[in-house]
Structures are given as C-alpha cells and as structure tokens.
Amino acid sequence: MDLYELIENELFDKKSISALIWLIANGRELEAKYEGHSIFISSSNLKNKASILVDKKEYTFDSIEILLQTAKIDENRLIDVWNDVDFEYLY
Structure with a gap:
C-alpha cells in the first residue's frame, strides 16, 4: 500500500479532515x-x-x-x- 492509499483510507474510514487537507493540497479532488x-x-x-462546487455553483477560498x-x-458550515457528508469518489 502506498502513501496516497493510506491517506485515502484515512479519509474514507475515519472522515479525517487532516487527510482531506493533505489530499486536496496534493492535487486530489473529492466528490460527495x-x-x-x-x-x-x-x-x-x-x-x-x-x-468547492455546491450544486454546480463554485466558491473559491484562499486555502x-x-x-x-x-x-x-x-x-x-461544511x-x-x-460527519454527515457522504463521500463518493476521490480523483
């Protein structure tokens, strides 16, 4: 298992915000x-x-x-x- 897989599993299994931050900062995208x-x-x-796109409307933030x-x-607020967000795909 490589680093990306470990962190991806942390995101999906534990809903880890730090995993999300790392994955997004490293070019991944989350659909939920x-x-x-x-x-x-x-x-x-x-x-x-x-x-973030919410129902196809985009909002941009500094981080x-x-x-x-x-x-x-x-x-x-997101x-x-x-904890109630359902993750679908990580690209």
Whole structure:
C-alpha cells in the first residue's frame, strides 16, 4: 500500500479532515453528497487556492482550511456537517 492509499483510507474510514487537507493540497479532488446536495472539492488553478462546487455553483477560498471553516451548505458550515457528508469518489 502506498502513501496516497493510506491517506485515502484515512479519509474514507475515519472522515479525517487532516487527510482531506493533505489530499486536496496534493492535487486530489473529492466528490460527495450532503442532504441531496452535490459537492465537489478541489484545489484551484490559482496558487494556494481551494474551491468547492455546491450544486454546480463554485466558491473559491484562499486555502482548504478556510474553505472547511467558511463554505456553507444550506446555511451550515461544511466543518459543522462534516460527519454527515457522504463521500463518493476521490480523483
């Protein structure tokens, strides 16, 4: 098993936020669902930026950490509903 697989397993098995931060910072992208909303998290083409698409509407943040603390889905911060997010694919 390689490093990416270990960290990917940590994300999916434990819902590890630190694993998500590492994976996104290293070019991976996460597709997920929350209460019927589609979510797509990735690093942006801009240096040190992160973006989230919620139902195909994009929001860009200065970092994945700020995204987690600031991005909202149905008025809920992503960090507050993190345990209820269903992960689908990691690209």
